[in-house]
Amino acid sequence: MKITIRFYGIAYDKTGNREWRQELDEKTTIKLLLEKIVTKYPALGELVYGRDKKMLDYLAISVNNRDILGLNGFNTVLHDGDMVFIMPPIGGG
Secondary structure, three states, rough: EEEEEEOOOOHHHHHHOOEEEEEEEOOOOHHHHHHHHHHHHHHHHHHHHOOOOOOOOOEEEEEEEEHHHOHHHHOOEOOOOOEEEEEEEOOOO
């Protein structure tokens, strides 16, 4: 299956890439996708994993405009044609 990943804000700064298309195995999860992304773009690793190498929820990640927190979190399964957005969290005051 093929998906598209779009990077915004600091995720773009760390990858130097706005968009990356990737061929993945069926039933790939967000967690496995992030591992692939960090392998390709190691500088993004500090935002994905903390110093203790545990996955963080610092980045806002959505699949087809739906936040993964409202889906199945890092265990969200991706499907052919999905669009994944990776960006800094949005906050206000």
